[in-house]
Amino acid sequence: xxxxxxxxxxxxxxxxxxxxxxxxxxxxxxxxxxxxxxxxxxxxxxxxxxxxxxxxxxxxxxxxxxxxxxxxxxxxxxxxxxxxxxxxxxxxxxxxxxxxxxxxxxxxxxxxxxxxxxxxxxxxxxxxxxxxxxxxxxxxxxxxxxxxxxxxxxxxxxxxxxxxxxxxxxxxxxxxxxxxxxxxxxxxxxxxxxxxxxxxxxxxxxxxxxxxxxxxxxxxxxxxxxxxxxxxxxxxxxxxxxxxxxxxxxxxxxxxxxxxxxxxxxxxxxxxxxxxxxxxxxxxxxxxxxxxxxxxxxxxxxxxxxxxxxxxxxxxxxxxxxxxxxxxxxxxxxxxxxxxxxxxxxxxxxxxxxxxxxxxxxxxxxxxxxxxxxxxxxxxxxxxxxxxxxxxxxxxxxxxxxxxxxxxxxxxxxxxxxxxxxxxxxxxxxxxxxxxxxxxxxxxxxxxxxxxxxxxxxxxxxxxxxxxxxxxxxxxxxxxxxxxxxxxxxxxxxxxxxxxxxxxx
Numbered sequence: 001x002x003x004x005x006x007x008x009x010x011x012x013x014x015x016x017x018x019x020x021x022x023x024x025x026x027x028x029x030x031x032x033x034x035x036x037x038x039x040x041x042x043x044x045x046x047x048x049x050x051x052x053x054x055x056x057x058x059x060x061x062x063x064x065x066x067x068x069x070x071x072x073x074x075x076x077x078x079x080x081x082x083x084x085x086x087x088x089x090x091x092x093x094x095x096x097x098x099x100x101x102x103x104x105x106x107x108x109x110x111x112x113x114x115x116x117x118x119x120x121x122x123x124x125x126x127x128x129x130x131x132x133x134x135x136x137x138x139x140x141x142x143x144x145x146x147x148x149x150x151x152x153x154x155x156x157x158x159x160x161x162x163x164x165x166x167x168x169x170x171x172x173x174x175x176x177x178x179x180x181x182x183x184x185x186x187x188x189x190x191x192x193x194x195x196x197x198x199x200x201x202x203x204x205x206x207x208x209x210x211x212x213x214x215x216x217x218x219x220x221x222x223x224x225x226x227x228x229x230x231x232x233x234x235x236x237x238x239x240x241x242x243x244x245x246x247x248x249x250x251x252x253x254x255x256x257x258x259x260x261x262x263x264x265x266x267x268x269x270x271x272x273x274x275x276x277x278x279x280x281x282x283x284x285x286x287x288x289x290x291x292x293x294x295x296x297x298x299x300x301x302x303x304x305x306x307x308x309x310x311x312x313x314x315x316x317x318x319x320x321x322x323x324x325x326x327x328x329x330x331x332x333x334x335x336x337x338x339x340x341x342x343x344x345x346x347x348x349x350x351x352x353x354x355x356x357x358x359x360x361x362x363x364x365x366x367x368x369x370x371x372x373x374x375x376x377x378x379x380x381x382x383x384x385x386x387x388x389x390x391x392x393x394x395x396x397x398x399x400x401x402x403x404x405x406x407x408x409x410x411x412x413x414x415x416x417x418x419x420x421x422x423x424x425x426x427x428x429x430x431x432x433x434x435x436x437x438x439x440x441x442x443x444x445x446x447x448x449x450x451x452x453x454x455x456x457x458x459x460x461x462x463x464x465x466x467x468x469x470x471x472x473x474x475x476x477x478x479x480x481x482x483x484x485x486x487x488x489x490x491x492x493x494x495x496x497x498x499x500x501x502x503x504x505x
Contacts, residue, residue, distance in 0.1 A: 024103035025060040034100055037083035041123040041130030048134065049074040051181040051199030053244055054098045054107050066201045069110045069134045071504040072181025072245075073199035074098075075121070077106040077132065083125040091119035091136060110136055110199075112179060112505035113448050116156060139163065139198055140445070141183050142456045143174040143500045144464040144484040150174070150185060150196065151464065151483035152204060153454075155447055155503070159468045159479045160454065164203050168194060172497060173220035175229055180504030182245035184229055186220045191231060191238070193220075197246055198504065207246050212238055213253075219268035224322060226274030230292070235261050237268075237277060237290075237298060255297040260288050266334075267317045272324040276301060280329065282313025282336060287329060287350070289362060304350055304362035312337035316376040317443070319402075322383055325352055326397040327362065330379040330404060345370040345406060347379065347425060349398035366398040370431050373406040373423055377498055378443030380405075382471070383450060399427040401471075403453060405441040405498075408433070422455050422467075434469050435478055442498040446471050448505055456483075456499035464499050 028034060047065040051073055054060070060076070069075060075095075077088070082104055088095045091114040099107040106123065114136050121132045140153040140160060148169040153160040171185035171194065183196040183204070191213035198204045212231060219232040222242075229240040229248065236253040243249075255261075256279070263281035270277055275293040280286075285307040290298040306329055307314060314331045321328070332345035349366040370376075380403045401424065408421040420441040423431040435441065439459040446453055453471040457480070458464050464484040 026102040028100045029057050031084050034084045037081040039081040040128035041082050043079040043130045043132035045078045046132050046134050047076040050201045051197045063201045068137050070137050070199040071110050072179045073110050075108050087124045089122045091115045138504045140503045147484040153466050162481050174500045175220045175222035176502045177242050177245035186217045190214050218265050221270035223270050223274030224272035228274030230270045232268040266315050280315040280318050302360050302362045312340045314343050317379045319379050319381045321381050328379050330376040332376040345373045345376050374409045375407040378405040380444040382446045401426045403444040445501050445503045456501045458499050
């Protein structure tokens, strides 16, 4: 027994020596070069390395650690006795082991849904578990379109706090990668996209610039569960493969069908799986569902005439449910329809029905009138929150909670400008006004745990604020923080474009 124990110890020593040969930041390509372990892992330190890609070979690009890990950021876990196939959790969330380094270290990322604040990092093997800790931060990105900046808000358990800004002159559209480590901002006048490393140490920074086309961009849409971002133009859509979020790969543009190209696109949204593009057209107030998964021209999967008898375009916005089984459509007064007279504000929930002869059909499952609102701007569907174990009651998808940014309908003969409003629509056939402020609100987004609804707001002078309110509608005063200063005096120019908010997963 003593001889066998000596041989095992010698074998482990040889494996350790093999693992340590070469620079410690060198990537180990063959995991069998890493020593097995017969001991409990010991985590000695954790470095955060920014949002850059982890190479498959060669040396790891090192950044100075700032001691805080942002969602999606690379972590380099140092220690001993990790073994060949360790498991890792960050804040209780499973984290993939991306690579191993020559010193036996582990490279992983802060996964989506990780709680913020001080969190444990646990490394496990067949023998036991070792634990370290790191502080986790989650950002909300707010694009103040007229301000030419992306403002960052750090999301804490008690609400958001301002966390700086990144200059993005001329950019008016914003999207996030599914893992939250990259933000994409696009011009409206031509197809130019900048890529921002959200998890960069110190502060988010622009790391890439894409010149795609000279044509204007009408919409920038990211899939919720797929590595796809759609750049929508009047005649085509170009899909970006963001499997490597900081280095998007372009594809050949997919031509839009003729009846969509000539119908004036009012809004567009990408399905969560990235396979279908929903396009709302002003002409005929029609929503067209396009298949964009295959190469070549986009093909029509289904279409829906929402309000075919209304002559002017009244579709303001649309949004997929997080599951992708329902498409929400907001209609009412728009810039084009105002001359023809007031239009009622309505929400339509259209199911993607796959039970018929056609592969998919758009079927209106719910229509809701909102008499307290006018001039709808953005509809938001929130997030899918995991149900507790044992939950059995599930509402139909058209009864899920959605949020509408609009104008509050004036009461009486008051000539004062209508304030901006955010309405919450749940299972009941009624809407609750959650926020009402002079100025205008952009679309809402929710924190991953569903506790806070975040809404950007722009005043008549161009000043941008971020409002936070309890998403479940519980009593409590809303909170707001200033993000971007006023762009000019009130009334000096046209109403600023609506700001956009996107929250890291």
